[in-house]
Amino acid sequence: MRRTARASASRLLGRMCALPLTVGMLMSAALWSGTPGSADTENVATLVAAVANANQKLQDLGAAVQSTQEGVNKAILEVQNARDAAATAQRELEASQRGIEDANIAITAAQKRFDTFAAATYVSGPSSSYVTAADPADVLHTASTAQTLSISSARVMESLQRARTEQVNKESAARLAKQKADQAAADAEASQRAAVTALTEAQQNFGSQQAELDRLSAERAAAQARLAEVRKASASVAPAAPAAPAAAPQAAASGPASNWDRAPGAPAPAAGNWDTAWDPTLPAIPSAFVSGDPIAIINAVLGITATSAQLTSQMGRSFLQKIGLLPTPTGYTNAAIPRVHGQQATEYVIRRAMSQMGVPYSWGGGNAAGPSRGIDSGANTVGFDCSGLMLYAFAGVGIKLDHYSGSQYNAGRKVPSSQMRRGDMLFWGPNASQHVALYLGNGQMLEAPYTGSVVKVSPVRSSGMTPYATRLIEW
Structure with missing residues (x-):
């Protein structure tokens, strides 16, 4: 009987000792369920990363649009440069052609002078003034006249040869100018085709970029909405934070609990402004050509x-x-x-x-x-x-x-x-x-x-x- 009483007392004591432990476990579970856990933290971090990733893609998309637009500007500039070069080459060709005309006129004039001199020499024949000279003065005069005629003949010949050489040079320059003008015209045409291609491709790219913009903006909006829900839920069950000192309300608002997902010292973003690298508005995609x-x-x-x-x-x-x-x-x-x-x-x-x-x-x-x-x-x-x-x-x-x-x-x-x-x-x-x-x-x-x-x-x-x-x- 005494053993039975002791056993009953032992069982009662065990139950009484187990009761606080059970209550403690239940209270701990309740407290744990009301505090944001590691799963919530991981969920927030994942959503923040998703928003940041969407923002980076939007930034890259905006940069791609800008690059396409400036690329078209470049293509149009190259058309201008090519057309300017073609116009310059055409002016050089026209100048060369005028040079050939001038050279032909010079040859005609030189040939005419040469023909006139040759005809006069043929008609007059060899001079007999040396034989009929009355005195040495006549001989000197005759020699001087002959020398003058010889010099004139040489000058006429030289003028004709120079004119012909100039004609050959001008014709050669004209051929080069023609080749240059043809090449410049071809380059201008090619640059225009390239610009047309750039414009056409830009139009096509803008169509696909608009679809990508719609997808990324929807992706970001969904991630932001989910992140807001998780944070709101976490805030509603979290224990109240102690009141911040009146002297530093701003410091409390920007403490570790509120900016753990930003770099130390980084300014707090405006509501909804997750794209801090560029303007928070979405990049706009140009429409089809008017x-x-x-x-x-x-x-x-x-x-x-x-x-x-x-x-x-x-x-x-x-x-x-x-x-x-x-x-x-x-x-x-x-x-x-x-x-x-x-x-x-x-x-x-x-x-x-x-x-x-x-x-x-x-x-x-x-x-x-x-x-x-x-x-x-x-x-x-x-x-x-x-x-x-x-x-x-x-x-x-x-x-x-x-x-x-x-x-x-x-x-x-x-x-x-x-x-x-x-x-x-x-x-x-x-x-x-x-x-x-x-x-x-x-x-x-x-x-x-x-x-x-x-x-x-x-x-x-x-x-x-x-x-x-x-x-x-x-x-």
């Missing part, structure tokens, strides 16, 4: 370019005269602005560019006179693209630039980007093929970024920037 005729587009752009060059020349002469200098023969001031006036010229360029703030982006738009209709969807928009804005800004002081960022990159002295200063041009992409902007100083730049945007001031983006800036004005 005119439907690439050659008409090329000719229209080149017509604007010719007028723009003339205006740049006029403004260059005016600018140099205003600062008390004689104009250059062409009117262009590329590398012709003295250092003493360099800062003044730089500020003029910047003021001219800043006056276009808010003007819409228009692919292919912009010339020395101001905003203009561009290419493709830009044909319905009066504005600037990135290189068109630079062309306009520097034209004010007579600096002539091509309407292509890659050409503008090579238009002046290259300086390391770490040494860039106010008024330098900044570039992005391989060989500056994607984008160009005007540096304002203090980490700010003026740019016409992409379709759907406007001319605006932006922070300098180091991602994708070329290692060198281009300086057109020295001071």
